[in-house]
Structures are given as C-alpha cells and as structure tokens.
Amino acid sequence: MSLFAAPNGVLDKLEKIRRRFLWGGSEEKKTIHWVSWEKVIADKDKGGLGVGSLKSINISLLVKWLWRLRSESSTLWAKVITGVHKLHDKGDDYYSMKSMTGVWNNIAGIKRELEKRGIPHENIIKKHQGGNGISWRCEITRDGKYKVSALRHILEDNGHVVIDSFIWIKEIPLKVSCFIWRAKQGRISTTTALSSRGINLPTTTCCQCNSMEETTDHILVQCVFAKTVTEWIFNWCNVPLISFQTVHDVLDYASNWGTCPKKKKRLLSICYATLWSIWKARNERIFANKRLCATKVVDIVKSTTFLWVKHRGGKRGLNWMDWNILPFKSL
Structure with a gap:
C-alpha cells in the first residue's frame, strides 16, 4: 500500500472483505449490510464512521514519498532518486523519467491521481525560498509537515458526503x-x-x-x-x-x-x-x-x-x- 498503486480490482476485493467483517459475514455466510459502505467509510465530520477507503489510504501513503523526496533531499536515497531521474534541473512537480520503469515511477505516478481528484500538487508540496535557502511546506497541515491523515481526510471529503452529522462522545462505548x-x-x-x-x-x-x-x-x-x-x-x-x-x-x-x-x-x-x-x-x-x-x-x-x-x-x-x-x- 505504501510502495505500489494498488489496482482497482484488488482494492475492490479488499473492500469486500472489510464489508463482510464489519457486518459479521463471510463467503459462506451472508448477512444484512445495514448501512451503505459509502456512509461507513465517510469521515466522522461528515456523519460517517470514519473507517476510510483503502484507495484514499493508498494514495496518501504514496504521496508521502514525494514529500520525503523534497523535504529529505540530503538523504542518500533521495540523492540516488534525484540523480537517476535527473531531477536537478526539472520543475517542482517533476518526479521521474517516464522512459524508466520501476518502483519509483509507480510512486511518482500518483500525482496524476491527485489531478484527477482536483487536488493541485502545490497544495500538498510547495517550495519556499527564504534567507536560509529552499524549504518545503505542506499547505494542508498547520505545522507545514505532511501527514497521511491530512490528505486522507481531504480525499474522503471529496468522495463521500453524508448530510446528517453525528456527535461522538469518548465516554460512550x-x-x-x-x-x-x-x-x-x-x-x-x-x-x-x-x-x-x-x-x-x-x-x-x-x-x-x-x-x-x-x-x-x-x-x-x-x-x-x-x-x-x-x-x-x-x-x-x-x-x-x-x-x-x-x-x-x-x-x-x-x-x-x-x-x-x-x-x-x-x-x-x-x-x-x-x-x-x-x-x-x-x-x-x-x-x-x-x-x-x-x-x-x-x-x-x-x-x-x-x-x-x-x-x-x-x-x-x-x-x-x-x-x-x-x-x-x-x-
């Protein structure tokens, strides 16, 4: 989930297993699914259970690698990726050479998924030029550091809407x-x-x-x-x-x-x-x-x-x- 963009068919099968588990069913035993899966995976702020979709988790984990490439540019692995894919003289939203294959190209391709969902790349990873040189900031978090949960929250908001809200109280089991x-x-x-x-x-x-x-x-x-x-x-x-x-x-x-x-x-x-x-x-x-x-x-x-x-x-x-x-x- 954190290294490869999972095929939709695989995600669908995994989501089916999750649905069965939630409602106590199995391949041999069918049970009633009382609430639609869209409402179950929707964020709690939208009235859902906040379970989240595997697709959103997959995307958020992959984007973390793009953030780390920019924010940890002095590490050995980041230098290797930068050198192999010749990123030194490329734009801020360029992450890989399309002619090359491998794990990193798979990870870099997640940028297209963000574009499909209407989330600009610069909202996630933005370059800042200051007196101390170049720094990178995540625009979707308060402290400027990328968090998987923050992007996942945005992806769930874009994909699932539940009109009626619900208040969760920690004292209640x-x-x-x-x-x-x-x-x-x-x-x-x-x-x-x-x-x-x-x-x-x-x-x-x-x-x-x-x-x-x-x-x-x-x-x-x-x-x-x-x-x-x-x-x-x-x-x-x-x-x-x-x-x-x-x-x-x-x-x-x-x-x-x-x-x-x-x-x-x-x-x-x-x-x-x-x-x-x-x-x-x-x-x-x-x-x-x-x-x-x-x-x-x-x-x-x-x-x-x-x-x-x-x-x-x-x-x-x-x-x-x-x-x-x-x-x-x-x-």
Whole structure:
C-alpha cells in the first residue's frame, strides 16, 4: 500500500472483505449490510464512521514519498532518486523519467491521481525560498509537515458526503455509539426492517405495547414504554420535555439544549444511554422472555451513565448520591 498503486480490482476485493467483517459475514455466510459502505467509510465530520477507503489510504501513503523526496533531499536515497531521474534541473512537480520503469515511477505516478481528484500538487508540496535557502511546506497541515491523515481526510471529503452529522462522545462505548449512529438513520434490526429484507417473522408488532408496527422511531421514541422511560429520565435531569417523534428529534434536542457545552454533552450522553437501554429491554423481552419495567430501565440508565462518566470520562471524584439527585451537579 505504501510502495505500489494498488489496482482497482484488488482494492475492490479488499473492500469486500472489510464489508463482510464489519457486518459479521463471510463467503459462506451472508448477512444484512445495514448501512451503505459509502456512509461507513465517510469521515466522522461528515456523519460517517470514519473507517476510510483503502484507495484514499493508498494514495496518501504514496504521496508521502514525494514529500520525503523534497523535504529529505540530503538523504542518500533521495540523492540516488534525484540523480537517476535527473531531477536537478526539472520543475517542482517533476518526479521521474517516464522512459524508466520501476518502483519509483509507480510512486511518482500518483500525482496524476491527485489531478484527477482536483487536488493541485502545490497544495500538498510547495517550495519556499527564504534567507536560509529552499524549504518545503505542506499547505494542508498547520505545522507545514505532511501527514497521511491530512490528505486522507481531504480525499474522503471529496468522495463521500453524508448530510446528517453525528456527535461522538469518548465516554460512550464504541458499540453503543455505533448503535445510536445506526438508529439515527433508522438502520437497526427492528421487526419491520427485518421483514422488509425478506426475513419471515411471526409478527412485526411492537413487543412492548402490542399495538403498533415496530419501527426504529416507534420502539425507541414513540412507544408508551419508551415515552415513560424518557419522561422519567428528563425529570431526573430537570430538563423540560417536549414531544419527540424520531430518534433524530431526541438527539437534536439534547445537542442544542441550554448554553453550557458540558451540560449539553452530559445530556446527550444520557440520551445515548436511554436509547441503548430501551433497545436492550426490548431484546430481553424478545429473546429471554423477560419484561423489564420502566423504573428498572431508568435505574439502569442512571447507573450505566454514572459508570461511563466516572471511569471512561476520568471523573474519579464523581459521587453516586449527588449523581442520583442531579447528573449535572458535578459540572
């Protein structure tokens, strides 16, 4: 990946393996791919998972060699490349003699890939003439030094766009954050979602209220059980409750509530835990035939978020008694 431009066919096969791994499938076992791969590999700033495409990684690693050739021109390998390809009297964007074959020509050819994607070479590697002589600066980073992650970020921005953003919180376990990310898009394994994908089920009715179709927004927000849990959680937080219809409504309200950034983050963390706990209660009902009452789920939300904030968030001095009264007391 760092020495050769990988053929598109090879990259496609590797991406297929990654997709199977993410969704727990294999060549023998097919699984449902709940979210499009374009959204999965999109940058987190664009609402994706930030996995990144192998093509972008390949390009970014190859461009690093071009940067090193200019910025480390005094090293032996750079002198050899410069001499062999006669770069002394050539332009700044000239890296190899086309008549020659070999690894370096393969690396230098990546400049054409940048041009195809509308990224000027001088934005990556730019020459500066100063009192101390010639120096090279990378225009896409703050410190002027090339970073693979910086170019990869630009390449992903150019290739993948996800309209809806998502807030990732370090206190929240990755498994939970990924679930909320999927739920916000309506891409979790509800009975209606499974049925629409050809899975035969005895019923698609919500197991908590037994009156409505089980969709993502219904089981997590609209169901009487979910509404009761959410109401008690918001009362505990002393936050005004409005009528929510979708998972997006809940998350949007929490992320824009109040003026204190720390309280917004804390409330959003609690909302993540609430939606996760409601889903877990639903699974207990279906798979273990165990019905959890709303008060039990509320207690689970309180204790779960307490442990997350205390241990994952580094708030070792957090007191359970204060937390149980008001989760914002320690802020």
